[in-house]
Amino acid sequence: MDPFQQMHDWKNNLDQFFGGNFWNDFEHIVKPPIPAINLYELDNEIIVYVNLPGVSDRKNVNIYLDDNVLELKGETFPVQQGGKLLKQEILQGDFSRRVELPCTVRKDKVSAVLKHGVMRIQLFKLSGNRKKLKQINYEIEE
Structure with a gap:
C-alpha cells in the first residue's frame, strides 16, 4: 500500500474521530x-x-x-546536487x-x-x- 495513502487515511480517521478538520490545527507543525x-x-x-x-x-x-x-x-x-539526498x-x-x-x-x-x-x-x-x-x-x- 502507498505510504501517502496510509497517512491520508490516518488524517481522515482523526478528523472523523475528533470532528471537523482536527488535523488542520496541527498541520503547520508537521509541515511548515x-x-x-x-x-x-x-x-x-x-x-x-x-x-x-x-x-x-x-x-x-x-x-x-x-x-x-x-x-x-x-x-x-x-x-539540485549530484549524489544521494540524505536530508531535505x-x-x-x-x-x-x-x-x-x-x-x-x-x-x-x-x-x-x-x-x-x-x-x-x-x-x-x-x-x-x-x-x-x-x-x-x-x-x-x-
Missing part, C-alpha cells in the same frame, strides 16, 4: 507553510520577505493583493499562501523585487488606517 515569510510593520508601510529558492522566472510566482490579504501562488524548485529541509513544489496583513494597504503603490531567492514586497498603509487619538471636549454640569 511554504514559502517561509518574514513580515515587518513600519510607521507607513509593511515589508514582506518571501523565501523562494530556485525561482528565477516571473512565470513561477504570482502575487495578489486584496485590502489586508497578500496571496502568493507558484512553485519553488529543488536545489528546503521545502519545494507548488504552493499557495495567504498572509493576513495587520492593516489595509494601498493597491496602487506596491513594489516587489526578487534577488538571490528572496523576494522583498513593499506595501504602503492606507492613510485612513493610522489611528490617532481624538480629544473630545466635554462640559461640566453643576
Whole structure:
C-alpha cells in the first residue's frame, strides 16, 4: 500500500474521530507553510520577505493583493546536487499562501523585487488606517 495513502487515511480517521478538520490545527507543525515569510510593520508601510529558492522566472510566482490579504501562488524548485539526498529541509513544489496583513494597504503603490531567492514586497498603509487619538471636549454640569 502507498505510504501517502496510509497517512491520508490516518488524517481522515482523526478528523472523523475528533470532528471537523482536527488535523488542520496541527498541520503547520508537521509541515511548515511554504514559502517561509518574514513580515515587518513600519510607521507607513509593511515589508514582506518571501523565501523562494530556485525561482528565477516571473512565470513561477504570482502575487495578489486584496485590502489586508497578500496571496502568493507558484512553485519553488529543488536545489539540485549530484549524489544521494540524505536530508531535505528546503521545502519545494507548488504552493499557495495567504498572509493576513495587520492593516489595509494601498493597491496602487506596491513594489516587489526578487534577488538571490528572496523576494522583498513593499506595501504602503492606507492613510485612513493610522489611528490617532481624538480629544473630545466635554462640559461640566453643576
